[in-house]
Amino acid sequence: MEPVWKGQLTCDYEHTRPGSTLLELDLYTASLLRWPLIFMDDPRPYGRVRRPGIVDIPEPDHLVLTRRWHDLLADPAYASAMVAAAEQRKLLADTALHATEHELDRGGAAELPLARATEAFLGVMSAHIVNWLLPDDQWQQLLAGLLGGAADGRACRLALNTPDATGHLLDAHLVLLDGADTLTGGADLTAAADALAARAGTLYGDGSPAAAAMPLEDRNRAAALLTATAITDTGSQRAVIDDARRRAVGLRDAWVLAARLAAAGDPVATARVAALTAVCRWAADSEESRKVQRHRYLAAARRWCEYHGADPATVTTADLLTRGVTR
């Protein structure tokens, strides 16, 4: 977010996400406008799109909407409902993405599934605001006051931002280790490479799969990586990951308990702690799963463009939504 200029703030994804295709920029800007609707059922748009990639937000709108959201986030009932709704959107997007991938795999046009996936994933994408619109300073102040110092407040807040599910980077590596282990067990390399490419292929490599395939979408490269990994000590790698994850989640849960103990006896603080711990955990999970879904969605859209002879560099969410409707 750029500084306030003549009474408005600007979100410039062209700057923060250089090299993005129009579709990527469109995903961010279209979903940004809708976050008040998605998270608060508030129809007021968060600013206006200057062009895909750039959104201008009048400062008064920004202040009103974020203050309202921050007030809501202090209520554990709202936090719980918000998290549950977000989980539903994630499941919905997952289902739609599976349907799209399945249709593309079998050589179909996939217009309706991709339109559904686009609509569903735009809802998921609105959660990208957790990167800068959560009331981190308020939470830090609350936790520091409860726990007896800024350092403990910060340590607690960081630990709370640990996802329940294994983060996507470790998870992708575990998928690789699984594949390598099946090879050791005598499985077919081609099948293992197919599985790796399908499950984690879009996550390896720099950039995104919007305009060009990621390296591990190529089954030959996936096979090479599997073969190389199969001769390493996969068991000890898995043990290190499991142990580290157990420990990280244990630390997070201990800090949750510490914050609850610190707040006990103060109903307002207890409620705020309950709300923020739920939101932090969800935010970390959401950021991890959103990345995986985003790459799946972009890869699917690129494959759709290849099928229809469209240019993946210039296709927009409106194109994909409209094509689905007209079918």
Add this chain to the structure above:
Amino acid sequence: MTATLPSLDQDLRTETAGAKATALARLAAAGLPVPAGVVVPVDHPDDLLPGAVAEILTRCPAPHGLIARSSAVAEDGHSASFAGLFTSRITPAAPSALLDALRAVRASAHHPTVATYGRARGITAHPAMAVLVQAALRPVCSGVLAAEVAEGRCTRWRIEAVRGLAEPLVSGTQTGEIHTGGRGQEAGTRPAVQETIQLPGTPDELDMPPGEWVDLVPDSGTRAKIRTSEAGVLHLHTPAQLAGHPVLAAGARGRLLTTAALAATVLGLDRIDVEWVIDHRAELHLIQARPLTAPLTGRTTGAPTTVDDNLVLHGIAAAPGVVIGPATRADNGTADISGRVLLCRELGPEAVPALLTGPAAVVATTGGELSHTAIITRELGIPCVTNVTNALTAIAPATIVEVDGNTGTVRPTTAVPAQRAAQDALPLAMTAVLTRTLENPLPADGRAATVLWLDPDGPTPDLTPFAAAGPHPVAVLLPGDLPVPATAPPGIRPIRLHGLGTLLWPRGTPPPPAEIAVLGPDGQVLHRRTMTDTAALLGDAQALIVDWDGTVADNTVARHRALQAALAPYGIPVPADRYRALAGLPVRDVIVQLAADLTLPIPPVEEVVAHSRTALLAGPAPLPIACTVDLLRAANALGIPVAVASSAATVLVHDGIQRLGLQALLPVVVTLDDVPCGKPAPDAYLEAARRLGADPARCLAVDDAADGITAALAAGMRTLTIHHGRLVPATAAGVPGGPRAAQP
């Protein structure tokens, strides 16, 4: 229009045109590259400024606006530069804006800081101020040069360069690319990352919103995005394609050094300080030249692996921990990075095998607390700082760096990191450990009890362990006002803990310990609270007055370290045992005693005390003392006013309150600075009661030390002290409080 204002192409006098304009006129006359400029003299009447504005606008074509610069008579002298004290202002070439700028520059002569600086330098005359107005240049780069000059050459020099205007460099908000060198010495360069470039804008450019593009250099094809604009200046995101390119090329540096040496000769200086600009035609301009008032330091840029205090890189604390290790790059193909600090833009799944080898830390140039890099490092327990935008350019591979994932800093170092885990291994004999699940068997770590947290939204816990014999009692904590469950076994008794909840404690076991704590995975105490009924302790108190050190804050370790640091330059060690033995003495006596122990000369005591205070302020935060902090919270909840009455330095108490986040609980602070006599005199406690508007006889005091207890009792207050982590009554006859820690 007739030209009435003097200009830089004339012979100017310092008394009327000020030092800056006069020096530049001399350089221009000598043929050196100085941009044209018009001077509003010192004695130009205020009411005639509008006329001066009209003349300037006619005489100075300014596509990128104008710059009005201070030219005080006293500035740029041999002993006092007044650098940065007077105002310079970029302004659109419009009458009202220029008039405002002229007035602002003239007004800066009256700023109190100017008078203070002048007095410190022995200049008592009021600084008369002329204003030099020039067309704003649109620099490709600009900067400052400090040089020693002999025989017409720069013999030793240091240049700092940035892209665009030098304002961020001069104001200290941006570190420039640093060039150093000298006679017989190879030139060295230390690059810097510059995230934004400031440029004077055209009216059209200044009307463009953030996110739009402007040409950085005309016809070069290099465009930059607008981040924002204000006061006639564009703030642009530095284009990615400029990363890794030097700001000041070797050829331009050579021309700058030659020109600076000529300027020094013209001005008769052997040490010169120059501000310079290079425009898009690669032409050099001198915009200020003055005597160098501070000598060049011995520091050169050297190799980037050397320790440099200036090079503390700041980012976002992403995964906790403080570690030291050699830096390595993600792109160097090293699979085993055990013990190293991995520098990267961000982490991808390809990095996981290397991460599993146990790197000391990760430093990423992008990302925040919720970035994928942050999340994986937290999952793997690797300290991490993200968003250190210049990490890849500022830290060379193999540089030894300290990464502080708690505060978000990275710095080159050779030192061993401070041990900061002061509360890691505290005994648990007086502590109940709170947990959400019962381990089987119960941990035998010496804890006084295990307490199961009853989650209001969770299932009813299995309370059968009450009946089982184990190494310690097992209890249940119902937080807040939760009712006692009907299924609770008969062998328990509920104990109401005001401000905390209800403890279901097994009958037939020793009474509950004073404290309850939550442990982390390594058994470290994350948080602790007292389990005594704090509200009952307050009784009918009208006000609560607490001592600071040893009562609210445990500073023992930090004070010891601070004194060690302060005495280290004098070769006087401070062994922990000896420090503890001397703890009852004033710190000045401790210093003398420690020197005497080793028959060493007594160091300058006041300097040591001051150094110790500084080290204490820079050191780790104190630890909160749970029983007192809970009492403060209970008082706050009941609306009972609270004050601190301490013999410690005011600055230390306020710093500690801030660092413990207790500002709201401790708004009133009385220290030795506020009263004639310190403890054991009652003055501090009486003054605190007075400030709270409370009758001393109705005040409750808490103090951990004998002299403080004596002071509180002498003030007529009911007094508590701390005994084994509990608050207990203190009396003159039997004072369980110990000696006070040395107060720096």
